[in-house]
Amino acid sequence: MLAGLAQAPAEAARFLLGKVLVRIRGGRARAARIVETEAYLGAGDPAAHAWSGRTKRTEPLWGPPGTLYVYFVYGRHHCLNLAVDRAGRPGCVLIRAAEPLGGRTRSGDRTLSGPGRLCRALRVDRRLTGRHLFEPGSALFLREGGPPRAIGASPRVGLRVARRRRLRFFDRDSAAVSGSRYGRGRGRQ
DNA sequence: CCGCGGATCTTCT
DNA sequence: GAAGATCCGCGGA
Numbered sequence: 071m072l073a074g075l076a077q078a079p080a081e082a083a084r085f086l087l088g089k090v091l092v093r094i095r096g097g098r099a100r101a102a103r104i105v106e107t108e109a110y111l112g113a114g115d116p117a118a119h120a121w122s123g124r125t126k127r128t129e130p131l132w133g134p135p136g137t138l139y140v141y142f143v144y145g146r147h148h149c150l151n152l153a154v155d156r157a158g159r160p161g162c163v164l165i166r167a168a169e170p171l172g173g174r175t176r177s178g179d180r181t182l183s184g185p186g187r188l189c190r191a192l193r194v195d196r197r198l199t200g201r202h203l204f205e206p207g208s209a210l211f212l213r214e215g216g217p218p219r220a221i222g223a224s225p226r227v228g229l230r231v232a233r234r235r236r237l238r239f240f241d242r243d244s245a246a247v248s249g250s251r252y253g254r255g256r257g258r259q
Numbered sequence: 260c261c262g263c264g265g266a267t268c269t270t271c272t
Numbered sequence: 273g274a275a276g277a278t279c280c281g282c283g284g285a
Contacts, residue, residue, distance in 0.1 A: 108277070117277070127270065145267025147278050164277060186278045228277055 071212055072204065075135035075154045079109035079161035082135075082154035083239050086163055090171060090215035093192040100192055102168035102182050103215050105244035108226045109237040110151070112161035116231045120160035129200070131160035136203035138210065140189070140196050147186030150194050152203065166227070166238070169246040177245070184248040219243055 074085035086107050093100045110118035112131075119128045119141070130139040130153060137153035139162055155161040168182040169175075170191075181191045189195065194210070203211050218241035226238045227248070240247045 110277075119277080122271065125271080141277090142269060143276060144278050145269080145276095149277060151277085166277085184278070226277070230276095 071214070072135060075152065075203075076156055077154065079111050079154050079163060080237060080239075082152075082161070083107040083109040083163045083237070084221055086152070086165070086212075087221060087239060087241050088215045088217040090213040091165065091168060091192070092211050092213055093194070094209045095193050099172075101171040101213075102188075102192065103171055104165060104168045105218070105241040106165075106167035106183075106247045107239050108164040108166055109239070110162050110164065111237075112155055112159040117226065117229045118160070118162070120162075124160070128160070131162050132158060133200070133202070138198050138201045138203065140194060140199040142196060143186070148189035148195050149185040150189050150192075150198075167240070167244075167246050167248045169244060179246070183246050 075082050077085065086104050089104050091102050091104055112120060115121060120131050124132060127141060130137045133153050134157040135154050139151040139153055140148055142148055150165045151162040152165070153162050164185060165188060166185050168188055170179055170182055180187065182188045198210060202208065220242040222240050222242045223236040224238045225233050225236055
């Protein structure tokens with residue numbers, strides 16, 4: 071699992087599709103299969119938070135692969151990222167959507183579709199930033215899961231810069247991929 | 260179904 | 273002081 075994250079961001083973002091994110095909180099486990107990710111490059115990517123330099127907030131991006139980077143946007147929402155590539159390179163992967171696993175799952179469930187909703191449902195906030203997926207007793211970690219049959223790629227969502235690059239990846243067969251507005255299902259393989 | 264705008268706060272300029 | 277890796281509710285068609 072670690073080896074999959076210790077790759078360049080675009081490869082790590084594809085690797086993460088199908089993996090299962092497990093969140094432990096309050097004696098309860100929530101599991102979700104990742105179906106949509108975005109890669110943010112460590113260098114030469116004006117859309118990446120690392121672009122503006124190494125600051126107190128962005129410090130986890132420079133950590134070893136599997137370091138959590140959680141930030142707060144638009145005064146309302148949190149976004150969950152995983153540092154990837156090797157330590158010292160600030161590439162990361164944004165987790166944009168997942169499918170609920172276990173318990174009662176309903177078709178058409180959108181509670182994990184979109185980075186803000188996913189964090190709300192999994193109770194992810196800035197208290198997790200700087201922590202590590204693989205540290206002992208981690209409240210958030212990964213498990214193997216069913217890989218997607220086909221992977222789609224498109225430009226990243228919500229950015230004004232670097233629209234030409236197709237760094238958003240998604241499971242073409244999943245109904246949980248975010249936003250019909252964002253061209254769900256669009257993009258080439 | 261689609262498009263628009265408000266909410267609300269952190270971070271960097 | 274402005275913009276931002278978002279979401280939801282509202283209005284119109």
